[in-house]
Amino acid sequence: MTLFYLLMLTIVALVAYAGYDATLRLISFLDLQMRYAIVRVRMKWMERKLRARLLKDTADYQNLLKETHKDDQ
Numbered sequence: 001m002t003l004f005y006l007l008m009l010t011i012v013a014l015v016a017y018a019g020y021d022a023t024l025r026l027i028s029f030l031d032l033q034m035r036y037a038i039v040r041v042r043m044k045w046m047e048r049k050l051r052a053r054l055l056k057d058t059a060d061y062q063n064l065l066k067e068t069h070k071d072d073q
Contacts (some may be wrong), residue, residue, distance in 0.1 A: 014023040 011023065014026065
């Protein structure tokens, strides 16, 4: 409950100091930053998954090339 009061006090202080519009711009900026952080984390997981899949597919492709090369001879 104390955290809620501190948050409200901070918002009221920002409105009193910088005005309503500037405070809303700051809040929207913080919202966008949090959303972007989530997107970056999801992209990192996608990168790891894609790298693992590409390494597996590359190994399979190399094995296929070796088999076809043996059949040609």
